[in-house]
Amino acid sequence: MIRSAQNIHSFLFVLLGMILSGLIYVGYTSTWENSTNMQQDVNLYSPQGLFYKQPIVVGTGGIVTLTPWLAPIVWEGTFDPQLIDSIYKQQNITIATTVFALGKYTQFLKTFLESAEQQYFVGFRVSYYIFTDKPEDVPVVKLGTERYLTVLKVPSSNRWQEITLRRMEKLEKLIESQLANEADYVFSLDVDTKFYGHWGAESLGRLVGVIHPGYYQTPREQFPYERRPKSQAFIPSAEGDYYYGGAVIGGFVKDVLQLAKTCRKQLDADAAISIEAVWQEESHLNKYFIYNKPSKVLSPEYLWQDFKAKTKEVKVIRFSQVNKNYAAVRPNP
Numbered sequence: 001m002i003r004s005a006q007n008i009h010s011f012l013f014v015l016l017g018m019i020l021s022g023l024i025y026v027g028y029t030s031t032w033e034n035s036t037n038m039q040q041d042v043n044l045y046s047p048q049g050l051f052y053k054q055p056i057v058v059g060t061g062g063i064v065t066l067t068p069w070l071a072p073i074v075w076e077g078t079f080d081p082q083l084i085d086s087i088y089k090q091q092n093i094t095i096a097t098t099v100f101a102l103g104k105y106t107q108f109l110k111t112f113l114e115s116a117e118q119q120y121f122v123g124f125r126v127s128y129y130i131f132t133d134k135p136e137d138v139p140v141v142k143l144g145t146e147r148y149l150t151v152l153k154v155p156s157s158n159r160w161q162e163i164t165l166r167r168m169e170k171l172e173k174l175i176e177s178q179l180a181n182e183a184d185y186v187f188s189l190d191v192d193t194k195f196y197g198h199w200g201a202e203s204l205g206r207l208v209g210v211i212h213p214g215y216y217q218t219p220r221e222q223f224p225y226e227r228r229p230k231s232q233a234f235i236p237s238a239e240g241d242y243y244y245g246g247a248v249i250g251g252f253v254k255d256v257l258q259l260a261k262t263c264r265k266q267l268d269a270d271a272a273i274s275i276e277a278v279w280q281e282e283s284h285l286n287k288y289f290i291y292n293k294p295s296k297v298l299s300p301e302y303l304w305q306d307f308k309a310k311t312k313e314v315k316v317i318r319f320s321q322v323n324k325n326y327a328a329v330r331p332n333p
């Protein structure tokens with residue numbers, strides 16, 4: 001009787017041991033499997049910045065908020081706008097903002113400026129620099145306190161491609177001649193746009209790019225990078241992180257100068273052999289960002305397109321390309 005009770009006890013003890021070790025084993029393997037999965041998800045950064053897995057923008061669990069080089073990807077819900085603005089306001093900064101309006105694009109200035117006054121760095125010192133061939137067409141828009149506007153006359157061009165790619169050179173010269181002493185940060189923005197939501201200090205960083213709204217879920221091989229090896233903007237199909245939009249470039253004045261200068265040189269080198277990258281300066285910008293990673297990446301909330309339906313990831317549209325009739329506004333097809 002006593003013996004069989006002892007047997008039952010030892011049997012139960014052994015059984016309990018087996019169950020516990022089984023549980024521990026299951027726990028162990030699942031953690032181990034997770035960590036292997038995690039390892040596979042880590043984007044391996046080779047010294048050249050090349051040949052690693054494409055970083056994702058939207059995953060199965062939702063939006064991704066960090067790049068593999070630990071730069072924030074700025075999405076609604078990841079920051080407190082009042083808090084961030086108050087931190088940067090203490091620094092008494094000036095944000096220069098350049099915009100080009102040549103030919104018929106002067107018609108976009110009114111909406112651009114009026115909506116910027118409502119949404120863009122409200123409460124900060126902002127200096128707009130408007131490059132135009134028609135200064136008389138720049139509308140008078142009431143600006144808030146400590147908001148300034150300078151009109152800079154530039155020659156017109158009868159090729160839109162020439163206009164957009166010349167922006168790098170003009171930005172470079174403006175920074176060298178004026179901004180280095182006048183501003184802390186600079187943004188270069190497309191003019192055929194409208195601000196619909198808050199755009200504040202959360203967008204500030206050393207070097208800032210925006211994920212193009214048309215390609216944030218596209219496999220890297222299908223990015224519209226320049227694919228002809230002859231061009232300085234050439235990117236092979238296994239390379240690149242994101243497809244960045246040319247409509248938003250920002251950062252410290254010094255870092256944007258480096259970007260503009262490098263892209264301008266690459267554009268000149270291409271021009272010398274009569275090649276124009278598929279998306280002009282945007283192609284060169286994408287090349288630059290592979291080797292000089294942005295320290296902050298703006299989500300497509302910061303560059304949408306009015307014709308695009310809102311998707312579930314995009315909770316707020318802050319800045320968007322307005323619909324335009326290309327044939328009617330551009331000087332050439």
Ligand SMILES: CC(=O)N[C@H]1[C@@H](OP(=O)(O)OP(=O)(O)OC[C@H]2O[C@@H](n3ccc(=O)[nH]c3=O)[C@H](O)[C@@H]2O)O[C@H](CO)[C@H](O)[C@@H]1O
Nearest residue numbers: 100101102103105160164190191192245246247279280282
């Ligand atoms: C959303 C986005 O990332 N857009 C980019 C894209 O097409 P987009 O279709 O947005 O190019 P676009 O026609 O808006 O041209 C870019 C900018 O150049 C200026 N402009 C252009 C034509 C003209 O006659 N007058 C004038 O002032 C204006 O500031 C305009 O916003 O590709 C362009 C390069 O090819 C630029 O990289 C744009 O930033």
Ligand SMILES: [Mn+2]
Nearest residue numbers: 190192247321
């Ligand atoms: Mn545009």
